[in-house]
Amino acid sequence: xxxxxxxxxxxxxxxxxxxxxxxxxxxxxxxxxxxxxxxxxxxxxxxxxxxxxxxxxxxxxxxxxxxxxxxxxxxxxxxxxxxxxxxxxxxxxxxxxxxxxxxxxxxxxxxxxxxxxxxxxxxxxxxxxxxxxxxxxxxxxxxxxxxxxxxxxxxxxxxxxxxxxxxxxxxxxxxxxxxxxxxxxxxxxxxxxxxxxxxxxxxxxxxxxxxxxxxxxxxxxxxxxxxxxxxxxxxxxxxxxxxxxxxxxxxxxxxxxxxxxxxxxxxxxxxxxxxxxxxxxxxxxxxxxxxxxxxxxxxxxxxxxxxxxxxxxxxx
Numbered sequence: 001x002x003x004x005x006x007x008x009x010x011x012x013x014x015x016x017x018x019x020x021x022x023x024x025x026x027x028x029x030x031x032x033x034x035x036x037x038x039x040x041x042x043x044x045x046x047x048x049x050x051x052x053x054x055x056x057x058x059x060x061x062x063x064x065x066x067x068x069x070x071x072x073x074x075x076x077x078x079x080x081x082x083x084x085x086x087x088x089x090x091x092x093x094x095x096x097x098x099x100x101x102x103x104x105x106x107x108x109x110x111x112x113x114x115x116x117x118x119x120x121x122x123x124x125x126x127x128x129x130x131x132x133x134x135x136x137x138x139x140x141x142x143x144x145x146x147x148x149x150x151x152x153x154x155x156x157x158x159x160x161x162x163x164x165x166x167x168x169x170x171x172x173x174x175x176x177x178x179x180x181x182x183x184x185x186x187x188x189x190x191x192x193x194x195x196x197x198x199x200x201x202x203x204x205x206x207x208x209x210x211x212x213x214x215x216x217x218x219x220x221x222x223x224x225x226x227x228x229x230x231x232x233x234x235x236x237x238x239x240x241x242x243x244x245x246x247x248x249x250x251x252x253x254x255x256x257x258x259x260x261x262x263x264x265x266x267x268x269x270x271x272x273x274x275x276x277x278x279x280x281x282x283x284x285x286x287x288x289x290x291x292x293x294x295x296x297x298x299x300x301x302x303x304x305x306x307x308x309x310x311x312x313x314x315x316x
Contacts, residue, residue: 001047007198019280024062040069042284054084061111087125098128100135131151141169193273210264262293
């Protein structure tokens with residue numbers, strides 16, 4: 001798999017990153033351990049060398065699966081691990097805590113879960129409004145100085161918050177929510193890219209809606225992420241608007257003999273300010289399907305057509 005330079009980190013990474021929120025289990029479909037582990041192994045076999053996780057993904061379960069899978073196939077040195085800090089999953093709820101002692105404790109727990117003695121990239125998952133960025137990023141910087149983590153970044157921070165954070169450490173990676181369905185962060189993404197910050201976009205398939213698998217509105221449990229995090233996508237009137245967009249995407253997919261999901265992934269990864277797209281998968285077949293997008297590209301005309309369709313079909 002062809003690799004790309006990940007901003008100022010200078011790491012050579014795959015244009016597709018394995019997202020493991022779903023593999024953690026909470027708020028997503030349930031699969032046996034063997035299927036979750038096999039998904040991670042399939043990603044490595046396919047040439048994906050960047051895996052994204054977090055302590056908040058079911059209280060570290062996602063990290064544990066990664067650690068076990070990489071150990072079983074002896075692939076730790078072949079993969080860059082991105083994990084996060086400042087956010088946890090406790091008693092079924094997401095809890096933010098950016099205090100220095102918690103940053104250190106979460107890092108220690110992540111190392112155990114991942115069965116490793118270093119973390120390639122550590123991101124602040126969400127800012128804690130009760131704790132200064134100086135304290136949070138100061139703690140992360142100390143971990144970097146100790147050689148425990150290689151690079152520091154941020155997820156879900158505003159441009160102003162990242163500017164503030166850079167007073168205390170160097171921000172090398174930015175992980176924003178970005179897809180055909182979510183472009184609110186584009187201005188900050190472009191700014192980060194221009195500064196040489198590596199950009200890894202999450203939610204590339206819109207919580208699964210851009211795969212074309214969902215064709216009717218359904219009701220999900222309170223903590224199901226199709227209700228909690230991606231709720232607007234799966235509810236009217238937005239859902240029906242996406243169905244219209246999928247018709248345009250299907251026409252392009254048919255021309256290329258590809259799946260609709262490949263159109264969505266190529267639209268994101270071909271944006272010049274996106275270095276790698278995080279794509280969640282919970283079984284081997286979906287990993288193998290996702291990487292097929294790398295076998296072809298959307299034409300400039302098709303990119304323009306999709307941009308126009310997004311503006312027309314998804315406008316409020």
